[in-house]
Amino acid sequence: MTEQLRRSLDAYRENTQCTASPEFASETLDRLGLADRYTTLESTIGPVYVAWNPRGVSAVRQADDAEDFERWFRKRFARRALPATSTPQIVDDVRRALAGEDVQLSIDLRDCTPFEAAVLRKAQEIPSGHARPYAWVARELNNPRAVRAVGNALANNPVPLLIPCHRVVRSDYTSGEYVFGPAAKDALLEHEGLHMHEIEALAKRGVRYIGLPDDNCFCLPSCGGDLIERLDAHEKHVELHSVDEALAMGLEPCATCRPIAA
Amino acid sequence: MTAALPAFEPTTSVDEVGELLAHALADDVDLAFEQVVRTYQDRIVSVAARSLGDRQRAEEVAQDVFVRAYRALVTYDRPRIRKLRLRSWLYAITLNLIRNAVRGKRLRTVGLERDDGSPRPIADPKPTPEAQAEARVEWQLVGGAIAKLSPKLRDAFVLRYVEELSYDEIADALSQPVGTVKANAHRGLMNVRAFLEEQS
Secondary structure, eight states: OHHHHHHHHHHHHHHTOOOOOTTHHHHHHHHTTOSEEEEEEOOTTSOEEEEEETTEEEEEEOOSSHHHHHHHHHHHHSSOEEEOSSOOHHHHHHHHHHTTOOOOOOBOOTTSOHHHHHHHHHHHTSOTTOOEEHHHHHHHTTOTTTHHHHHHHHHTOSSBTTBOGGGEEOTTSOOOOOTTOHHHHHHHHHHTTOOHHHHHHHHHTTOOEEEEGGGTEEEOTTSOHHHHHHHHTTOSOEEESSHHHHHHTTOEEOTTTOOSOO | OOSOOOSOOOOOOOOHHHHHHHHHHHHOHHHHHHHHHHHHHHHHHHHHHHHHSOHHHHHHHHHHHHHHHHHHHTTSOHHHHHHOOHHHHHHHHHHHHHHHHHTTSOOGGGGSBOTTSSBOOOSOOOOOOGGGHHHHHHHHHHHHHHHHSOHHHHHHHIIIIISOOOHHHHHHHHTOOHHHHHHHHHHHHHHHHHHHHHHO
């Protein structure tokens, strides 16, 4: 009997086991004001949908309409986002960040793998007006072979614009993939003051680095928009094709764009 | 306790996740609460569904459980949250709310059957291996046996033999001494066994 009782209890437990409905957590959190909420905000590339929750900003996305955004959000994060009914501080922070202000934002990266999160944090270090190759990010993360994985991680950036994945470009300085399209990526970089066409032209001629003898350093050509402007103003500079060339001239790697591994 | 315990004891899992979550809650309730919901939602919905015999109402009660829990947590100071035994605390709230939900009504555990006598599908459909076929008739009787227990025995029995909590946790959830909880769970088990024997 004891064995049979155990089996009966096990069967009872198993047959009456429920799984909460897919909406359960979202609805519960919503009742507590903890669910993801969203609104639309202006950005350089036009209006974008922005979602947030107590962890921080969870999504930035262009969408045809609210329904389109909600559908995408649910598919991407397996939970629901609801239209905002109030304007918390974080919305104002995002608005200012989208306008180019330097704002400290909490970002919800819980769905990212540790590697993806590391890539995104690295992209966050790239200042406005600068760009870095995918391979540079891989190298900075001590994983120089992971160039493709870096590309995938950036393509999965849940909060483009706020984490500036658009500042990571191909090694030939063509802009490469972007969630809002390559044209938007070029436009954003131009808007931030980077002269992508001139940098791309340099790369085409095999120029990998720019030496600045007066500063005793060498840079990536994408080290800030003003670098190209300084060249245009005929500041003394050397076009370099390799690191060896730079080192042979006794130039130090730039501390900002870190053209070679530390 | 002089009464001999039955030959089997359920395997009791320690609520390690609950400890981690309690620490996370102590740091930031708003940040950690979603994980609390996602960790315990299936358990809470299940325990409510078993008592209420109604999936929809079970979800409503379970939602109320988490809302109550959250509203309490935001009033607690950090040391109190950190010491919280999350799982038994949530069960305590759940049992209270189930009690409120059934107050004045016949307990529906019996009602794991529809009016036509077929089993009420509160659980998610899953394939039943042939080995369990024999037990299948009996599991429906278990629900009836549990409903016949007095509330005192039922809570202790359910938490021990259905929910598989440790006696420590049950004592916590029911605010009773461990000895009382052990005795009640055991008496509940004996009664359920007697009921099932009667039926067969």
